[in-house]
Amino acid sequence: GKSGYDHYMRKEINEQPSALRECFRGRLDELSGRVTLEEFEGFELNPPVTFVACGTSYHAALFGAQLFREWGVPAHAYLASEFEAETMPIDTDSVVVGVTQSGETADTLRALREANAAGATTVAVTNVVGSSAARETDRVLYIRAGPEISVAATKTFASQQAALTMLAAALSNHRSRDLVRELRSVPDRIQSVLDEDAAREVASTYADASAYFFIGRGYHYPVALEGALKMKEITYKHAEGFAAGELKHGPLALVTEQTPVFAIVTGDGRRAEKTIGNVKEVEARGTPVVAITDGRSEVGRYADHVLEVPSAGEITSSMVANVQLQRVAYWTAHELGRSIDKPRNLAKSVTVE
Numbered sequence: 001g002k003s004g005y006d007h008y009m010r011k012e013i014n015e016q017p018s019a020l021r022e023c024f025r026g027r028l029d030e031l032s033g034r035v036t037l038e039e040f041e042g043f044e045l046n047p048p049v050t051f052v053a054c055g056t057s058y059h060a061a062l063f064g065a066q067l068f069r070e071w072g073v074p075a076h077a078y079l080a081s082e083f084e085a086e087t088m089p090i091d092t093d094s095v096v097v098g099v100t101q102s103g104e105t106a107d108t109l110r111a112l113r114e115a116n117a118a119g120a121t122t123v124a125v126t127n128v129v130g131s132s133a134a135r136e137t138d139r140v141l142y143i144r145a146g147p148e149i150s151v152a153a154t155k156t157f158a159s160q161q162a163a164l165t166m167l168a169a170a171l172s173n174h175r176s177r178d179l180v181r182e183l184r185s186v187p188d189r190i191q192s193v194l195d196e197d198a199a200r201e202v203a204s205t206y207a208d209a210s211a212y213f214f215i216g217r218g219y220h221y222p223v224a225l226e227g228a229l230k231m232k233e234i235t236y237k238h239a240e241g242f243a244a245g246e247l248k249h250g251p252l253a254l255v256t257e258q259t260p261v262f263a264i265v266t267g268d269g270r271r272a273e274k275t276i277g278n279v280k281e282v283e284a285r286g287t288p289v290v291a292i293t294d295g296r297s298e299v300g301r302y303a304d305h306v307l308e309v310p311s312a313g314e315i316t317s318s319m320v321a322n323v324q325l326q327r328v329a330y331w332t333a334h335e336l337g338r339s340i341d342k343p344r345n346l347a348k349s350v351t352v353e
């Protein structure tokens, strides 16, 4: 049941700390900084790594592909519905990873089947033991999030981010005590976000907005896309996520006083600085800005509201920042009286192409 919550979505958002602890269990070694995935013993990595996925899982795949690249392994994510093995160099040397919570999404299964037929090594990153994706691939990495009932994916996205970070570290032989330590602290950092009310206030302030925009760069770009998808799914309002640098290439024309822009900016590095430049352009037009930030940069100065994330590296901060956006979407839908767990026109698992 919903254990006293109004909606499964709220329950599942709040389950993220425990879901992540379960995802990490037995896989992280703090002393050596190594990630050990039993499932991948003896696995020979043959770059590039090709990801296929849909919806929220595609956002996780974008995040995973970026991690592989960061650690020296060429990787690319495709929307499963746009992936056609025959139009790409997929052969017996290829590694194709399907990211799918349910393991039953038709587009993703079709892409994996084509990859199998071309002789590729296939991998499923999934939540459901014994799912079609798990049965039809060479290796399976379970994200261990527990059952997710709400149509909007929440805890499974966090667990996909975590599992893909571990997969990228393990397969690229990336060893880092800092990373392992940071991963371990994600559940507590998410808990600190769950314990405060700022997201609810922001949601009620902007419940009448005509549209919502989300911007981020680097690891925060997939989170911007995910923030927008969550918002449109459960509020039925127009929401778009952009790479922060793309704003000025067109989307800026959409920005008005009625369209809050959510900017994810953590750390004080080059990426943060550039995104702040994009935020300034928005702010100069009188558009409300909500900064999702750890306060290490000056982005707060240009923001009407700040949603805090505890300070850490960009990779794990993106996991925490995403929870703030899940909560803004949830409370906005709540304010609007939407059918949060079962949004109109949508199904939990999409079994047609």
Ligand code: M6R
Residues within 6 Å of the ligand: 054, 055, 056, 057, 099, 100, 101, 102, 103, 104, 105, 108, 151, 152, 153, 154, 229, 230, 233, 348, 349, 350
């Ligand atoms: O089960 P999957 O991860 O393959 O599902 C993929 C998408 O259908 C799914 O993520 C969808 O976008 C969610 N409703 C998003 O909240």
